[in-house]
Amino acid sequence: MMGDFFMKLQYLGTAAAEAFPALFCQCETCKRAREKGGKDIRGRSGAVLDDTLMIDFPPDVYLHSLRFGIDLTKIENLIVTHSHMDHFCPVELSTASPDYYAHGMHPIHVFGNGNVGKKLENAMFGEFKKPVDFVPFQRVYGYQPFSVGGYEVTPLPALHGMGDPSEDAFFYLIRKDGKTLLYTHDTGIFFEPVFAYLKANAGHIDLVSLDCTFGKLPDGANHMGIPDNLVVKARLEEQGNVDASTRYIINHFSHNCHSIHEELEEEAAKHGFLVAYDGMTVEI
């Protein structure tokens, strides 16, 4: 236990795949975000728990580490939701090689689905032309909890194939010291078996972080917007996983939501949701 909280969650990036403003986009929303700056500058999604457990390794990790004073040498474990490029940029992990780029660095243990393992291996082979041992990989499976660095982590299947049946995307139920975080993105409204699993196993959830790629708009497919988030919230309430003490944070925004941060906040506030921004820290 540290002070009066048990887990510290820090969002590093809070955008969808194309970043927000998007790299090459000149739409009105991107223009407004560029003008506003601050919380409207969103890198690709990732987060860190207690400065040591990283969730996802997007192409913007280096920039996030500089912008928010993240000491990447403290990262011991990396859990990856899925292999899409906005969540996993394995070639960048080559810089953790103690022989070449990172003197004194310890191994980073990587946990993820089969595609994550394959992409990691290919990236390392591409870079070093031989197998490496500084990013050991462990494949994880849906509904099979594993222990890592004092956390109990359960991968839950996301509704997020994007037409690729091999991409068994996950989101994560994470527990430590009696506190529970449900960290989700890149999923539509959860699969029924996931709701059933949460009902039977999750108990009380303290913080729910939700995909909100489409902001005020509904998606109902591979992602969510606030209308979909409300469906998830109602289901979790109905089955007793959440109550008035549970906090909700919406995350992973696309410029296609047509809203900048303050507009998202205005809408989110009506439902008691907080809007994530890059660098945001919450204590659980």
Ligand SMILES: [Zn+2]
């Ligand atoms: Zn994504």
Ligand SMILES: [Zn+2]
């Ligand atoms: Zn745009």
Ligand SMILES: [Zn+2]
């Ligand atoms: Zn994705």
